[in-house]
Amino acid sequence: MARPYWSGQVQISLVQFGVSLYTATESKSQISFHQISRSTGERVRHQKVLQSSAESDEPTSSVGKDDIVKGYEYSKGQYVLIEPNELENLRVPSKHTIAVSQFIDLKELNPEYVEKPYYLTPENDAQVEAFAVVREALLKTGKAAVGKVAFSGREHIVAIAPAGADSRGMMAYALRYQSELRNAADYFRDIKETEINEDALEMAEALIAKKTAKFDPNKFEDGYEKAVKELVEAKIKNQPLPQEEPARPQQGKVVNLMDALRKSIGAESAPAPARGGKKPPVSEKEPAAKGIGLVKTPAKSSAKRKTA
Numbered sequence: 001m002a003r004p005y006w007s008g009q010v011q012i013s014l015v016q017f018g019v020s021l022y023t024a025t026e027s028k029s030q031i032s033f034h035q036i037s038r039s040t041g042e043r044v045r046h047q048k049v050l051q052s053s054a055e056s057d058e059p060t061s062s063v064g065k066d067d068i069v070k071g072y073e074y075s076k077g078q079y080v081l082i083e084p085n086e087l088e089n090l091r092v093p094s095k096h097t098i099a100v101s102q103f104i105d106l107k108e109l110n111p112e113y114v115e116k117p118y119y120l121t122p123e124n125d126a127q128v129e130a131f132a133v134v135r136e137a138l139l140k141t142g143k144a145a146v147g148k149v150a151f152s153g154r155e156h157i158v159a160i161a162p163a164g165a166d167s168r169g170m171m172a173y174a175l176r177y178q179s180e181l182r183n184a185a186d187y188f189r190d191i192k193e194t195e196i197n198e199d200a201l202e203m204a205e206a207l208i209a210k211k212t213a214k215f216d217p218n219k220f221e222d223g224y225e226k227a228v229k230e231l232v233e234a235k236i237k238n239q240p241l242p243q244e245e246p247a248r249p250q251q252g253k254v255v256n257l258m259d260a261l262r263k264s265i266g267a268e269s270a271p272a273p274a275r276g277g278k279k280p281p282v283s284e285k286e287p288a289a290k291g292i293g294l295v296k297t298p299a300k301s302s303a304k305r306k307t308a
Helices: 084-088 125-141 198-211 223-236 257-269
Strands: 006-012 015-023 070-075 078-082 097-099 102-105 114-122 143-151 154-162 170-175
Touching: 006 143, 015 125, 114 125, 125 143, 125 154, 125 170, 198 257
Parallel strands: 006 097
Antiparallel strands: 006 015, 015 114, 070 078, 097 143, 102 143, 114 170, 143 154, 154 170
């Protein structure tokens, strides 16, 4: 198993137990690019050089890694140097302990606040009992524990919740601060208020019900990465480059929202076309199925249609 990203204590009032934090995500992309000179085909390298030599006509000299430290600009062109050991010795209690300050309902964990997920496990066998009791209590109450933890050069808000009823572990979610989220009202306030058509709403709900399925992440793949691989393969083999396919024309003219919803529900209800693009024949003796998607609109009618 990988080394823990962070190890320390979870403290809930007088209850305390050791935990290990593991990064739950990883990059799986197999495509990476380098910067190349178009004229020579050579790879472009970046050097760390002194600003004074970079701005002069004198030959630049690179700066060694051990000679580089962090600097805070407190005045224009004036820096205070910060050594690595000085950062390590900062007085931040959450570097070692996640002190739970409150509990919240799981539904309060809005997705826009979640920055990154982590796996949380007991640090060793001696910590399992307290870990398991707290996990079960969170599971039964539907709560998450909220505190703060310091790593990667900053202090994060963190929410701890059970990983699921079929798991013995817990999840820790690093959360964004409110100040890191742009004001939603700046983007939503100009959306025009509109009256909801009840018939359209009913059909939208029916369409959602027909396309509802259990979420399986394994069904999804990175189509962009796949397309890049095809492009690279074509260039290596000196083959014609793959081109973007033109958008397929919609089957039947969609007049308005109600028409689009009816056609969508009908498409979701219809059986898959047979090979060759031909639809399977429909028996005349077979009674029409009940359902909002199969209601036909008369070709000619003097009655006025509702508009969405």
